[in-house]
Amino acid sequence: xxxxxxxxxxxxxxxxxxxxxxxxxxxxxxxxxxxxxxxxxxxxxxxxxxxxxxxxxxxxxxxxxxxxxxxxxxxxxxxxxxxxxxxxxxxxxxxxxxxxxxxxxxxxxxxxxxxxxxxxxxxxxxxxxxxxxxxxxxxxxxxxxxxxxxxxxxxxxxxxxxxxxxxxxxxxxxxxxxxxxxxxxxxxxxxxxxxxxxxxxxxxxxxxxxxxxxxxxxxxxxxxxxxxxxxxxxxxxxxxxxxxxxxxxxxxxxxxxxxxxxxxxxxxxxxxxxxxxxxxxxxxxxxxxxxxxxxxxxxxxxxxxxxxxxxxx
Amino acid sequence: xxxxxxxxxxxxxxxxxxxxxxxxxxxxxxxxxxxxxxxxxxxxxxxxxxxxxxxxxxxxxxxxxxxxxxxxxxxxxxxxxxxxxxxxxxxxxxxxxxxxxxxxxxxxxxxxxxxxxxxxxxxxxxxxxxxxxxxxxxxxxxxxxxxxxxxxxxxxxxxxxxxxxxxxxxxxxxxxxxxxxxxxxxxxxxxxxxxxxxxxxxxxxxxxxxxxxxxxxxxxxxxxxxxxxxxxxxxxxxxxxxxxxxxxxxxxxxxxxxxxxxxxxxxxxxxxxxxxxxxxxxxxxxxxxxxxxxxxxxxxxxxxxxxxxxxxxxxxxxxxxxxxxxxxxxxx
Amino acid sequence: xxxxxxxxxxxxxxxxxxxxxxxxxxxxxxxxxxxxxxxxxxxxxxxxxxxxxxxxxxxxxxxxxxxxxxxxxxxxxxxxxxxxxxxxxxxxxxxxxxxxxxxxxxxxxxxxxxxxxxxxxxxxxxxxxxxxxxxxxxxxxxxxxxxxxxxxxxxxxxxxxxxxxxxxxxxxxxxxxxxxxxxxxxxxxxxxxxxxxxxxxxxxxxxxxxxxxxxxxxxxxxxxxxxxxxxxxxxxxxxxxxxxxxxxxxxxxxxxxxxxxxxxxxxxxxxxxx
Numbered sequence: 052x053x054x055x056x057x058x059x060x061x062x063x064x065x066x067x068x069x070x071x072x073x074x075x076x077x078x079x080x081x082x083x084x085x086x087x088x089x090x091x092x093x094x095x096x097x098x099x100x101x102x103x104x105x106x107x108x109x110x111x112x113x114x115x116x117x118x119x120x121x122x123x124x125x126x127x128x129x130x131x132x133x134x135x136x137x138x139x140x141x142x143x144x145x146x147x148x149x150x151x152x153x154x155x156x157x158x159x160x161x162x163x164x165x166x167x168x169x170x171x172x173x174x175x176x177x178x179x180x181x182x183x184x185x186x187x188x189x190x191x192x193x194x195x196x197x198x199x200x201x202x203x204x205x206x207x208x209x210x211x212x213x214x215x216x217x218x219x220x221x222x223x224x225x226x227x228x229x230x231x232x233x234x235x236x237x238x239x240x241x242x243x244x245x246x247x248x249x250x251x252x253x254x255x256x257x258x259x260x261x262x263x264x265x266x267x268x269x270x271x272x273x274x275x276x277x278x279x280x281x282x283x284x285x286x287x288x289x290x291x292x293x294x295x296x297x298x299x300x301x302x303x304x305x306x307x308x309x310x311x312x313x314x315x316x317x318x319x320x321x322x323x324x325x326x327x328x329x330x331x332x333x334x335x336x337x338x339x340x341x342x343x344x345x346x347x348x349x350x351x352x353x354x355x356x357x358x359x360x361x362x363x364x
Numbered sequence: 365x366x367x368x369x370x371x372x373x374x375x376x377x378x379x380x381x382x383x384x385x386x387x388x389x390x391x392x393x394x395x396x397x398x399x400x401x402x403x404x405x406x407x408x409x410x411x412x413x414x415x416x417x418x419x420x421x422x423x424x425x426x427x428x429x430x431x432x433x434x435x436x437x438x439x440x441x442x443x444x445x446x447x448x449x450x451x452x453x454x455x456x457x458x459x460x461x462x463x464x465x466x467x468x469x470x471x472x473x474x475x476x477x478x479x480x481x482x483x484x485x486x487x488x489x490x491x492x493x494x495x496x497x498x499x500x501x502x503x504x505x506x507x508x509x510x511x512x513x514x515x516x517x518x519x520x521x522x523x524x525x526x527x528x529x530x531x532x533x534x535x536x537x538x539x540x541x542x543x544x545x546x547x548x549x550x551x552x553x554x555x556x557x558x559x560x561x562x563x564x565x566x567x568x569x570x571x572x573x574x575x576x577x578x579x580x581x582x583x584x585x586x587x588x589x590x591x592x593x594x595x596x597x598x599x600x601x602x603x604x605x606x607x608x609x610x611x612x613x614x615x616x617x618x619x620x621x622x623x624x625x626x627x628x629x630x631x632x633x634x635x636x637x638x639x640x641x642x643x644x645x646x647x648x649x650x651x652x653x654x655x656x657x658x659x660x661x662x663x664x665x666x667x668x669x670x671x672x673x674x675x676x677x678x679x680x681x682x683x684x685x686x687x688x689x690x691x692x693x694x695x696x
Numbered sequence: 697x698x699x700x701x702x703x704x705x706x707x708x709x710x711x712x713x714x715x716x717x718x719x720x721x722x723x724x725x726x727x728x729x730x731x732x733x734x735x736x737x738x739x740x741x742x743x744x745x746x747x748x749x750x751x752x753x754x755x756x757x758x759x760x761x762x763x764x765x766x767x768x769x770x771x772x773x774x775x776x777x778x779x780x781x782x783x784x785x786x787x788x789x790x791x792x793x794x795x796x797x798x799x800x801x802x803x804x805x806x807x808x809x810x811x812x813x814x815x816x817x818x819x820x821x822x823x824x825x826x827x828x829x830x831x832x833x834x835x836x837x838x839x840x841x842x843x844x845x846x847x848x849x850x851x852x853x854x855x856x857x858x859x860x861x862x863x864x865x866x867x868x869x870x871x872x873x874x875x876x877x878x879x880x881x882x883x884x885x886x887x888x889x890x891x892x893x894x895x896x897x898x899x900x901x902x903x904x905x906x907x908x909x910x911x912x913x914x915x916x917x918x919x920x921x922x923x924x925x926x927x928x929x930x931x932x933x934x935x936x937x938x939x940x941x942x943x944x945x946x947x948x949x950x951x952x953x954x955x956x957x958x959x960x961x962x963x964x965x966x967x968x969x970x
Binding site: 105107130131134135136137138139142143145147150151152153154155156164165168169200202203213216217 | 590591592594595596597598599600601602605609610613614687688689690
């Protein structure tokens with residue numbers, strides 16, 4: 052089956068006073084209807100990948116590599132061609148929904164907007180579709196919600212409205228950037244259900260960016276762990292949570308509440324000048340001499356997963 | 365079962381009424397202050413209060429003066445005087461101008477409609493032009509055109525309006541002879557009025573637009589970096605579509621505040637321009653009154669202008685509330 | 697970055713321009729070719745003896761121009777100083793003590809804000825036969841509202857910082873806290889407002905002089921334009937009479953405002969000349 056999204060050696064560098072290497076030769080692919088969770092701590096580059104795929108990086112970002120979406124290399128397209136795809140073929144759901152929604156426009160208008168932008172219907176048609184979508188999401192009657200303003204509803208509700216606005220045109224790829232950040236547990240489950248409902252049909256692929264491992268565990272098919280701008284482990288959901296390979300992955304799982312809240316000592320390396328060799332080496336308990344000297348590649352392990360570690364060969 | 369509160373906005377709650385009440389109180393207090401100032405001025409200023417009340421240039425015989433002095437009743441207690449003054453105001457009596465031999469209210473009324481036409485057109489046009497030009501300039505602030513426009517706007521807003529008017533008059537009317545140099549009309553037709561008013565309206569519009577442009581530009585530059593602007597782009601909006609569909613309304617809000625606050629300033633500018641263009645509106649009336657020290661007229665004019673400004677502020681407040689739901693909800 | 701360089705060069709240009717005007721104001725007798733009361737033939741066009749011609753009274757226009765700088769700058773800065781003083785007092789008090797005092801002061805500020813300045817100034821000036829002093833007092837007493845608002849909001853912020861909290865806990869008298877802790881931290885917002893208030897005061901002075909309400913003994917730039925307008929210079933297209941003072945007003949206000957804008961550029965707030 053052809054993958055919907057194929058990322059090949061993607062690198063993103065921000066050129067300011069110093070060059071910041073946010074993403075370094077990341078490669079992975081996403082099949083149709085699949086859910087891939089990209090996890091990692093703040094600053095590891097996962098949001099940058101999301102923005103790179105959507106083409107929303109600021110001007111001073113230098114992008115290299117290939118981002119192939121449904122057979123087209125996105126980096127070779129013009130801005131106009133890319134904006135024709137945004138909201139229609141690929142969509143993104145931002146964190147902080149209350150700020151991502153325009154505070155002076157009604158919810159109904161914002162959900163219906165992609166239909167009008169891409170010329171997929173008249174204004175009445177667009178509002179009908181928005182109402183139908185809200186009904187499908189269980190927000191009924193939709194007339195209660197469409198005339199609201201973002202300031203009149205809660206963060207959790209706004210996040211669901213945001214998802215509705217992003218998915219109204221049935222995009223093949225949805226990127227959810229920290230969709231459950233800052234929500235209380237009840238709302239987190241609502242959003243999760245929404246995302247599961249989204250990918251249930253097998254037509255929409257979801258790239259889930261999160262630092263919340265619990266959410267990743269509940270809804271992802273595969274897990275990709277990022278550290279310091281690189282992918283360090285890529286495995287199936289069950290295999291990953293049963294037996295994480297990379298020392299960083301192990302550390303992450305141990306820092307969860309149910310495993311004792313054991314933090315990983317130290318902090319991630321500076322993206323301006325990453326260390327030679329393995330980037331996790333300074334904080335790794337199992338580090339050996341080779342880890343400091345040579346940079347490991349992402350290679351396949353016996354059970355099909357990919358790991359970037361000299362100790363996991 | 366989904367847990368959700370009732371999302372339907374209900375009747376205004378206690379807090380909303382409280383906030384609206386405070387605004388109304390503020391306006392009422394302002395009007396009271398204005399009336400109080402108007403009342404106190406002639407009585408507090410140096411010189412004979414009676415002369416202050418009837419104007420320096422009033423040509424009255426000593427007998428008439430004594431009569432007036434008795435009628436005004438300056439020896440009555442202050443509160444009684446104030447109440448009587450208030451009563452006069454409510455009846456629309458703004459005093460009598462001895463200089464012009466007529467009731468102040470009537471004189472002001474006849475001249476004011478022209479000034480309002482002139483100033484009102486310029487304020488509305490200035491707001492529209494300032495918003496659009498400021499939005500375009502703020503969207504691409506680094507381009508040479510945007511910077512040139514910004515510099516021009518700064519230069520214009522630093523120029524006294526009457527000087528700008530003189531330049532326009534000297535160039536377009538005297539030198540090029542394209543426009544008439546004085547008056548509101550030769551014949552009372554729409555065409556003639558437009559022909560006469562074109563230059564003055566252009567000057568005042570330019571002045572108001574330059575101020576609005578600067579504020580709008582700064583506002584757009586700020587709003588450009590907001591999350592919702594980025595999300596609009598993520599939905600597929602391209603280039604200036606983002607500006608016009610999303611940013612324009614949000615970024616115009618400070619401009620509305622400015623137009624309200626500025627109303628008094630722009631209206632005053634209109635008076636100066638009227639003087640330069642010899643238009644028969646409030647400007648020349650006030651200029652005349654200053655030369656003749658016709659205090660009743662000046663006070664009446666002050667009262668009327670101040671009340672106009674309060675009205676403009678109220679309208680702007682309502683408009684702002686209509687555009688920005690956060691204000692209605694009290695969340696800003 | 698290009699934006700910062702542009703800002704720096706505008707700033708330097710504005711400061712240089714302002715310096716020129718300050719020199720004109722400080723040492724007029726050194727620069728001006730004629731004294732303020734020397735007269736020759738009136739209504740002269742520009743020539744070798746009088747570079748900018750003469751007025752209807754025979755005064756040299758260039759000399760009048762140079763002497764006129766004093767009034768504009770004096771009235772501008774002095775009234776802005778007064779407005780800033782009042783604004784600081786009101787804003788600090790409201791922001792520091794909060795509560796009922798804050799409400800009352802802000803209500804008072806709001807009310808004063810709505811009252812239209814120029815008509816009120818016109819009336820006061822008409823009653824009072826102004827000189828420079830009255831002008832400064834009146835302008836200063838009517839322009840402090842926006843400064844008070846800004847000072848108040850910044851004071852509310854600074855009040856909650858660590859070192860101010862500790863000073864309050866230690867029981868220092870409020871006046872001392874305000875002076876030594878709060879004021880130094882709000883200077884950077886007050887300074888641009890001061891410059892913009894100066895610019896506004898200069899325009900107001902020019903407007904009042906145009907109406908004949910300025911100081912009759914000192915011929916400010918606005919009064920020069922007024923003379924040109926009323927004494928036949930404008931009708932006769934004597935542009936050398938009214939153009940230079942008008943341009944001087946614009947340039948002087950522009951330089952002060954530009955400096956004010958530059959100060960405020962770091963704050964990221966929207967700016968305007970009042």
